[in-house]
Ligand SMILES: [Fe+2]
């Protein structure tokens with residue numbers, strides 16, 4: 210597993226525009242960024258807990274690579290979220306609420322369910338990443354610092370998409386489909402609850418346009434054109450197919466030229 214380099218100028222210091230791209234585009238990505246530091250820390254802790262129980266040396270190395278990549282993502286998204294405060298949003302408070310809910314969920318489940326949840330979340334994240342890498346419209350017109358961060362993160366998500374799945378399968382092969390399916394459903398409910406709650410709060414902080422108009426723009430961005438969520442809806446459900454493996458869902462765009 211390689212660590213893809215992030216362009217050197219990707220820091221979020223300096224002048225902060227309210228939106229780093231089109232309003233709806235900026236809010237949708239910001240809503241994801243608010244949950245990433247806590248969600249990634251949750252998956253890192255699960256992977257670290259599992260690491261010593263994994264017997265296969267290649268999978269052990271993949272777990273170490275996964276932890277390294279997710280730790281970099283969490284660090285960069287924490288910086289991104291701090292910059293959101295400077296852009297006029299209540300990002301620190303919102304990020305803390307996201308972390309609280311994720312922490313509550315984590316405190317109630319054991320390693321098997323943590324790994325199953327991670328496997329499902331990684332499938333969904335990899336689909337988001339593939340959309341980012343293959344549809345230039347999603348980051349069209351974005352501030353290059355933000356576009357670079359999202360594309361870097363997307364490449365690494367595609368690269369390590371199967372690690373949590375493989376660890377769950379290696380440690381808990383019996384009844385794996387049922388535990389994965391249940392955790393997938395629960396994880397998506399939590400993920401979308403956080404996402405829409407973040408969107409709602411961020412649109413409340415919007416200015417010079419009504420919240421309703423902004424929400425309609427966001428709905429169009431997600432379900433109309435470019436249709437960020439529309440294009441990943443069916444591949445998301447492929448997770449439940451018998452014989453599913455994250456590496457076999459679609460060809461990896463990671464090998465394709467990345468949009469400049
Ligand atoms: Fe990540």
Ligand SMILES: [Fe+2]
Nearest residue numbers: 279331334366
């Ligand atoms: Fe990931």
